[in-house]
Structure formats: structure tokens, C-alpha cells
Amino acid sequence: MDLILIRLLFVTLLGCVAYFLRPFSLGGPAAVAVGVICAIGIVGFELRVREVSMKRLIGAAIGSILGILGAYLISLVLGEAMEGNSTTRPFLQILLLAWMTYCGLVLGAAKGEMLNLAAFGALFGGETAKNSFKILDTSVIIDGRIADIAETGFIEGPVVIPQFVLRELQFVADSADGTKRNRGRRGLDILQRIQKMPQLTVRIVEDDFPNVREVDMKLIELAKVYNCKIMTNDFNLNKVAQVRGVEVLNINELANTLKPLVLPGETMRVFILKEGKEASQGVAYLDDGTMVVVDNARKLISKTIDVTVTSVLQTTAGKMIFGRFDERVHVIHDRVREASSAAGGAA
Numbered sequence: 001m002d003l004i005l006i007r008l009l010f011v012t013l014l015g016c017v018a019y020f021l022r023p024f025s026l027g028g029p030a031a032v033a034v035g036v037i038c039a040i041g042i043v044g045f046e047l048r049v050r051e052v053s054m055k056r057l058i059g060a061a062i063g064s065i066l067g068i069l070g071a072y073l074i075s076l077v078l079g080e081a082m083e084g085n086s087t088t089r090p091f092l093q094i095l096l097l098a099w100m101t102y103c104g105l106v107l108g109a110a111k112g113e114m115l116n117l118a119a120f121g122a123l124f125g126g127e128t129a130k131n132s133f134k135i136l137d138t139s140v141i142i143d144g145r146i147a148d149i150a151e152t153g154f155i156e157g158p159v160v161i162p163q164f165v166l167r168e169l170q171f172v173a174d175s176a177d178g179t180k181r182n183r184g185r186r187g188l189d190i191l192q193r194i195q196k197m198p199q200l201t202v203r204i205v206e207d208d209f210p211n212v213r214e215v216d217m218k219l220i221e222l223a224k225v226y227n228c229k230i231m232t233n234d235f236n237l238n239k240v241a242q243v244r245g246v247e248v249l250n251i252n253e254l255a256n257t258l259k260p261l262v263l264p265g266e267t268m269r270v271f272i273l274k275e276g277k278e279a280s281q282g283v284a285y286l287d288d289g290t291m292v293v294v295d296n297a298r299k300l301i302s303k304t305i306d307v308t309v310t311s312v313l314q315t316t317a318g319k320m321i322f323g324r325f326d327e328r329v330h331v332i333h334d335r336v337r338e339a340s341s342a343a344g345g346a347a
Contacts, residue, residue, distance in 0.1 A: 003206070007043050014039035067104025071097040132157030133228035134249065137219055138168045140232050142187035145251055150200050158201040159194065162222055164208055166191075168215055220244050256314075259288050262321055264309050270323075271304045272297050282325075296325040 018035025019028055026034060074096055136159060140146050149155060169191070173184030195202045207225065212218050216237045223230050223246045230241055233251040241248045262268065270284035270292050282297030284307075294307050307323035 011039040063104035067100035071100040135160045137232040139234045292321045
């Protein structure tokens with residue numbers, strides 16, 4: 001909001017200056033129009049420059065300076081070679097200046113990403129620190145697990161939340177659909193919880209990309225500008241970002257990685273919740289949501305039993321554990337637990 005007011009004041013000021021100075025001998029309204037158009041052009045240029053990284057800006061500046069210097073030296077030679085021609089020489093000098101300045105600007109900006117700003121020390125430390133930023137998307141905020149991860153201290157560096165993500169959260173929270181409304185409000189609650197964490201720095205950035213409609217694509221463009229990573233649990237955003245060369249931290253992949261490792265032959269105790277697809281199968285779930293498919297357990301629904309793990313299948317949705325119910329193993333484990341309980345009571 002402050003930037004909008006500053007831009008309006010700038011446009012008004014330039015219009016007033018043009019009105020009093022009357023450039024090009026124009027009348028009052030025409031002079032004001034020229035001043036306002038120039039101010040709008042400058043503001044548009046400023047908005048475009050905000051999307052460009054510091055490396056590209058430095059590269060463009062160096063390239064344009066070298067281009068101007070080269071054009072000036074060549075124009076001296078042209079001045080000596082075409083001293084008698086009073087019309088062609090100025091045109092060629094201006095053409096040469098525009099050509100070399102433009103080429104230097106474009107090529108310098110293109111090669112600017114090769115600059116190592118860390119060599120300049122603390123002067124450009126803020127630019128290199130952007131690599132540690134983590135941009136949160138809407139899905140990972142609504143999911144809520146990001147707050148638990150942040151409380152453990154595993155997230156380092158500032159957490160960036162774009163203004164357009166906040167707008168999307170607000171839109172979901174104001175939805176007429178009750179489920180969407182609850183999800184949006186939970187996302188806002190999670191955001192407030194993250195902001196209150198003293199060990200975490202949360203930054204709200206106003207960078208936007210008016211020419212890009214989809215929020216996912218805006219996130220990718222913002223990550224490119226800040227040269228940082230996106231935190232999400234959106235499968236499609238994950239794939240598109242990887243194609244566009246942006247690093248992604250997927251919460252679902254982290255959760256799957258942290259699930260306990262179960263090896264074939266181990267015994268585990270599970271609660272049979274429902275029938276499986278096959279005739280003799282029962283299905284159970286671990287605390288982390290991992291599905292356990294148990295053979296010979298169809299008649300043991302609503303009972304807690306001991307099963308022997310036969311295999312573990314890793315899928316894109318997570319892990320699936322296959323096991324087999326053996327009544328002899330179950331009885332042995334029951335006797336061991338009873339003996340342990342009796343010994344504990346006697347003590």
C-alpha cells in the first residue's frame with residue numbers, strides 16, 4: 001500500500017513539473033500528459049526491474065558501460081574519418097552508441113548469472129542469503145505439518161510468504177463451501193502459529209507477476225527471482241517446478257522418508273480395521289497412516305493381533321506393508337506379554 005502511494009505521488013509530481021516547465025513548448029494539458037506518460041513509463045520500468053536478480057542488474061550495468069565506452073572510442077575514429085560530412089557522421093555516431101549500448105545491456109544481463117557476488121563480501125551479502133529462503137505455498141500452509149516441522153528447528157533461514165498466497169488463503173477462507181472455508185481458516189491459523197515462533201523469521205513479500213495468472217506459476221517465478229526453494233505438498237507443482245529448474249521441498253516426501261523401516265520377517269502388532277480385497281485379507285493402519293494388508297485376518301476384524309511382515313512395497317503415495325497372521329506366533333507373543341505384566345505387578 002505504501003509503494004502505491006509513493007508511485008501516485010511520483011506520477012503527480014512529474015505531471016506538475018511538466019506543467020510548469022512546458023517541455024517541447026507544449027501547452028499546459030499536453031505538458032501534463034507528457035509528464036504523466038513519462039512517469040508511468042518509469043514506474044513500469046521499476047516494476048520490471050524488481051523482478052530481475054542483482055546479478056542480472058550488475059551484469060546489465062557493466063555491459064552497458066562497456067558498450068558506451070566502446071561506442072565513444074569508435075565514434076572518435078569515425079569523426080576523424082568523416083570530418084567533412086556534417087549529417088552522416090552524427091547519425092552514425094548515435095546509431096553506433098545505441099547499438100553497442102543495447103548489445104552490452106542485453107548480453108551483460110544474460111551473462112550476469114555467472115557473477116559470483118560472494119566475492120564482493122558483505123556488500124552483496126543479502127543477495128547470496130536469498131538462497132536460504134523457503135517459499136511456502138498455499139497447500140503446505142493448509143496442511144499444517146509445516147508448523148510442527150518448524151517447531152523442531154529443522155527449518156533454517158527466513159520463510160517467505162508471498163502476498164498472492166495470502167490472498168488465495170483469504171479467498172478459500174471466505175468460500176461458500178463449508179469444507180473449503182474450514183481449510184482456509186485452518187491455513188490462516190497455521191500461519192499465525194508460524195509467525196509467533198521466535199526461532200523463525202517470517203517475511204511477507206509483495207512481489208507479484210501480473211502477467212501470470214496461476215498461483216503455482218507465480219511461485220515458480222518468485223523462486224527464480226530469489227533463487228530459493230519452494231516448500232509444498234502439491235504433486236503437480238513439484239513436477240512443474242522441477243521441469244522449470246526450481247528446487248522443491250516436498251512435505252509428503254519427507255513424511256514418507258521418516259516412516260519407520262520395517263523389514264520382512266519382523267513381527268508387529270496391529271488392529272484389523274476392515275476387510276481386504278482378497279478373500280482372506282484384513283486391513284490395518286499404523287499411526288502414521290501406512291496401510292498394512294494381512295493374510296488370514298479377514299475373520300479378525302476389530303481385534304488387535306500380531307502379524308509377521310512378508311514384504312514392503314514403496315509407492316508414490318507412500319509405503320504398503322504386507323503381512324501374514326500366524327496364530328502360533330500370536331499366542332507366543334501373548335504369553336510373553338502376560339508374563340511381563342505379571343512380573344511387573346509382583347514387583
